[in-house]
Amino acid sequence: MNILPALKTGKLIAIYAPDAACTETMTLIAELGLRGPVTIMDGGNRYKPYQVAMQLRRGTVDVSRAASRIFSRRAFTCYEMNTLLSSTPSLNHPCLILDLLNTFYDDHVPMHEADRLLKSCLAQIQRLVLSGPVVLTLAPPLAEERAFLLEQVCAQADEVMVREALVCQPAQPSLF
Numbered sequence: 001m002n003i004l005p006a007l008k009t010g011k012l013i014a015i016y017a018p019d020a021a022c023t024e025t026m027t028l029i030a031e032l033g034l035r036g037p038v039t040i041m042d043g044g045n046r047y048k049p050y051q052v053a054m055q056l057r058r059g060t061v062d063v064s065r066a067a068s069r070i071f072s073r074r075a076f077t078c079y080e081m082n083t084l085l086s087s088t089p090s091l092n093h094p095c096l097i098l099d100l101l102n103t104f105y106d107d108h109v110p111m112h113e114a115d116r117l118l119k120s121c122l123a124q125i126q127r128l129v130l131s132g133p134v135v136l137t138l139a140p141p142l143a144e145e146r147a148f149l150l151e152q153v154c155a156q157a158d159e160v161m162v163r164e165a166l167v168c169q170p171a172q173p174s175l176f
Contacts, residue, residue, distance in 0.1 A: 006159060007094055007133040012125065014136045014157035016150075021137045021163060022046050025098060028135070030055030033070045037093040040072040043081050044099025044139065047072055078103040078117045085124035090131035097125070097136045104149050105142045118149055122156050 006013055015021045030052050032038040040047055049072070056066045073088075075081035081103050088095070100121070104114045128134050136157070141147045154160050 007135070009092070009132050010129055011133050011158045012129050012136070012156060013133070014138055014154055014160045015163065016138045016140075016154070016160060017163040018140060022048070022098075023051075024163075025096065025135075025137055026051040027055055029070060029096060030059065030066075032094050032096075033066045034059045037069045037071065037091070039088065039091065039093065039095045040070065040098065041081070041084055041088065041095070042072060042074045042098045044102030045074070046098040046137065047074070075103060078106065078109055078114060078121075082117045082120050082124070085121050085128070088124070088128065090128055093132050095128050095132060095134045097134065099139055100136050100153065101138055101141070101146075101149050105146050107143065111145065114146070114149060115152075118152060122152065126156070 015025070017024075025046065026048050029038060029040060029047075033052070033056060052070065053063060053067060056063045060066050073084055075084045081100070085097075101118075103109075104118055106114075109117075125134055125136070136153065138150060138153060141150055
């Protein structure tokens with residue numbers, strides 16, 4: 001899933017996958033970190049700095065310089081995600097929002113409140129898109145009644161990439 005050519009200022013790309021495209025996103029973060037600054041906002045504890053560092057090591061001997069261009073922030077609730085997005089300055093570099101809806105799937109947050117906060121977040125994301133490309137990763141909702149949140153985000157995206165879960169087929173090992 002090579003989305004580097006699709007990253008352009010003014011584009012919002014959503015990647016929908018059962019695991020919120022965790023492995024692919026770490027590769028993308030490393031690639032972007034090798035090229036310049038990148039901002040990461042994590043809503044589902046998906047950011048794996050060690051994995052990114054290993055990817056960076058494959059691309060440069062100066063890992064610390066590339067790693068210093070990667071700025072990460074974490075939200076533990078949908079309220080924090082809203083605050084995190086509204087406090088992020090519009091910069092002229094890519095922004096990745098990992099597992100955006102994870103905190104919105106919390107059943108302790110009333111649906112109307114999750115809807116209100118998501119609309120606010122989407123407005124902030126549109127603001128960020130004006131100055132640089134934004135990539136969102138999304139996982140399926142835990143409960144069907146929260147699926148409308150996913151639909152709202154996908155409706156805002158310029159492009160939605162879907163990665164299906166890999167199905168492992170049983171294989172009979174050979175005897176010889």
